[in-house]
Amino acid sequence: MNESDLQTLVEQVSIEFFAKPFRHQARFNPRLRTTGGRYLLKSHAIEINPKYLEARGKDYLVGIIKHELCHYHLHLEKKGYQHRDQDFRRLMTEVGAPRFCQSLDPTVKVQVYQCISCQTEIIRRRRFQESRYRCGRCGGKIHYIGPRTQAVES
Template sequence: MDQLELQRLVERISLEFFGKPFRHGARFNHRLRTTGGRYLLKTHDLEFNPKQLEVYGLEEFIKIIKHELCHYHLHLAGKGYRHGDRDFKELLKKTGGSRYCKALPGQTRRSNRVYLYTCTACGKEYVRRRKVDLNKYVCGACRGPLVLSEMFSRP
């Protein structure tokens, strides 16, 4: 699917499911990684992740288009267009759009690994989600050296 076909598809879905025309631009954005699409508030354009179409097909991609069109039409109407707003949730349910897009293969999920560091001088403990460079960082209380005392996973 090229940009022109995407534009026509978005315009057709807008008229068919929302009863309103889509008068702005729809395009693929290859830089999108963690999202299926994006509504741009300032320009009112829509951007879509082409990998969602490649991996999951047209049916799932149409659900993403509906999701972004919900943002578009509600914002232009001056209603609640954000994910948590009642107007958005109701319109999304009415049109059959997806609440979340599926994760792409190879996409890493946030790790539930937790690191526990202990100061060798005063015994203060630090719990961190990211690894700490022990050559660079010291205890914030006494400036003593830190050691990795435990690494565990949280449910």
């Protein structure tokens, strides 16, 4: 899929699901890392991460486009276009747009701790200060083992 195919797809999705035209530019942005797409407030352009098309396919890409078009149409109508706004959440459920993108990376780095008394392993995404916490099972002291890479459940 090239840029003109993406532009056509965004225009079709806008008419089909929102009954409103998309009059601005849609483009791929390979520099996007942690998001499937983004809506630019000043230029009203929509940028899409091409890695999601390669990894998840066209149907998943349509979901990302719906999400970004929710931002687009609500912003132009001067309604609540941010994730926390009620207008945005209502429109997303109406058109069936996903709220978040699934991760492209199937693994995540986790922090591993262990109880000194009962040897229970405690896994967290973020580090914490061991001296401030105790084991939930036996009340023993906790010590840090180190980071580990773990598969993400989808």
